[in-house]
Amino acid sequence: MRQFLIGDQAFDDSSPEFLPQLERAYEHKLRPLCLCREPPVPMYIARMDDQFLIKRMPLSGRQHDPGCPSYEPPYELSGLGPLIGHAIQVDAATGATMLKLDFSLSKRANRLTSTVPSDPSERVLSDPKKLSLRAMLHYLWDTGELTEWTSLWAGKRGWGRVRSSLQNAARQMIVRGGPLSDILFIPEVYHQDDKEGISARRAATLAGAKANGPGPRKLMLIIAEVKEFSPARDSQKILVRHLPFPLMIDEGAWKRLNGRYDTELELWRSNEEFHLIVIATFGISSAGIASVEEVAMMVVNENWIPFENIYEQRLLERLSGLKRRSKKGLRFDLSRGQPIASVTLPDARPAPVAFFIIPTNVDEDYEVALSEMIAARPEMAPWIWRVAEGEMPRLP
Template sequence: MVDWSHENARAQAGPELVLLGGRVLSRQVAESDPGRWQTVLQDVYLSRETPRCLCRGRESPIPMYVERRGRTYSLKRTPGSGESHHQACPSHGGMDVSGVNGGSTSAIHKRSDGLLDIKLDVPLRTVQVGRGATAASAPTAATPTGAGSSRQQVKLLGLLHLLWERAGLHRWTPPAPEQRPRTLGDVYEKLRNELDDIVLGKSRASSIVYVPDTRLDDPAQRHKEALIAESYMHLQAKCPAGERPVLMVIAECRSFFDGKYSRGLRLKGFPDSMPIWIPASAMTQIEKGWNGRLERFMSAMGGSAGEGTRLFVIAGLQFSEKGALNWLYGSLMETTGRFIPVESGFEAQVANALVEEGRAFVKPLRYTGQEEVHPDFVLTDTKRPWYLEVFGMATPQYLERKRAKITHYRESGKLLWSWDAAAGTQLPPFPVG
């Protein structure tokens, strides 16, 4: 019998309400009382009951399931059910990306069971090059097994973009007065949901990619230490002799710091005892390739003009013999404070201005190919879509591309709003109607 008298169930509906073991709970219990949440999930897991999401109301429950990894239990949506959930529900997602961003390619293949099979351009395991050698320091360690395949590949950042888009995190709609703002915990949960529907190298992405929650109390940190180690050992057990697995992680950067031999990176939601150690050569590449993003991130850490900048990382890690997490490869993605991906400070200004004015928009993302025109933003609250372009450079090659873009919009009859930020002009008013 369902206990509808529970304090969190009086409305008998809501985007965060779930039915667990005959009781209705808000998913916010996962953060406000994690011990109780784990106990409830454990009871449901052991009883083999089917939890149900009530985001569509008590008359339209959506089946879910509880997953166990080590000593941690998680509430999961059933594969392929993401679009059935209410848009404000944490389980909403799984948006179809076929036919978008250059069309379907062999890099992203939708299987008959509805899962997406993705071919990455980075290795999921490496060749062991000798006792004591780490993949990060060995020149041949990053050679992917099974090289030579003619199948197209998705870049590491492309995978993060795809997850972001399937989760609907690239869209912004002004929240209703009763709706709480999107949190990092929401983002992490949505990303974990999407990993359940993706296959990497014949394995579920959720077994290869670790996304933490935001809890940092002592019990949670100890559980995460054990879970990360168990995940890596599980991957190692599946590796052929002489090879080492790669554990991928996705998280928001907390801080960079100097270690004795290399640079350290702390991630939000990761145990303090498990920083990511980045070798000097990799740190040089990061600073060279993502210099502007790092500057804005460091500025945000100091609470100056860059406040609100977030920096997410997707990285491949390997354990050292002493149990340290070493960086093998990775990529960074900058977002606004509300988790909208941006590629420059100018784009961040536009995204923040759109949010402040209560506009609805989409940030198109790249994950395969290079389409003819890729707008920076698209307004979705007008009668016809308006394509927003931010022109932030003035090099000859960039200006030539700028002219080609403007010509494309004009000849295709699309509505274009643009800001010549490189010329120092003020942000123009956004289109309405």
């Protein structure tokens, strides 16, 4: 049972008055306070599938008590740590998150080719204090609480819930002076009985991506699940679910996409239950053709939890049956040559657990960074699986 302060009244989340109070607070834009600590921690109310839910404010997870469901493990255990205060800045007064991007949201008239951002390990970042396209996807997934799982949610997370979570997260974010939600398009789950309504809402949302004449034009962001890839004349089609038209990508960018994301594509093709998520900047030509400019991808399992390799997926599968909450760590802009905690169990007892999966052939720098990461967080109990040494160790 949790307690929240709404206005000047405290409510248990199990009390019959709680849900009606949430709806009224949502309408009046009141901010609930979590009473897990003193002073109470500000939160916000999100509307999902006609339900009202209390969500933690961006980057506020460490302010909650470790026993609170809204608590998050240290950001330094993932690729999020280096970005906080630089690429990601929170306005304490409003709770809005300002994001600095290293990709463009406009297209010059003479630019005709799509691009695929390279892996951070393969390039020197001109400004490491900005979010790449991949890091943007990771941050939305993380803020939308889609990196968290408990067996109690089995069968309750489909694309509709994923979409709502991402949209609610985007409403808290500001890019280039405006709400991220204004330029983010996420295909709506198709329902035959609402075909015309879905089409009208899609057209209204995509109006900002259409070319209106010569000169630079604005781009939008899309996040969608890939259905399949298919060849086209001098280009490729990315077919995504719940969208009646393809995203076009030129042949050169397609080849680079296959090279950059060969691991993700291999994992996706290995199991029908896995999903491939694409994020891209795109525009719509005067002829009505949607073409991507920059693109990145991520593979997720049947519970929509991201993973980097089959070893992480095996660990996630083992943990998925627990009623205890687990949280997947994401890489953001860190290279694969740097360690992160693959998963954490924030409310494990007697201490939270950080799971580290060590790939084969790591170098001395990796081992030093891993030791420093573990030593810097003595409150977390480390669990280490060295893949080169054999099967997964016993879970704590």
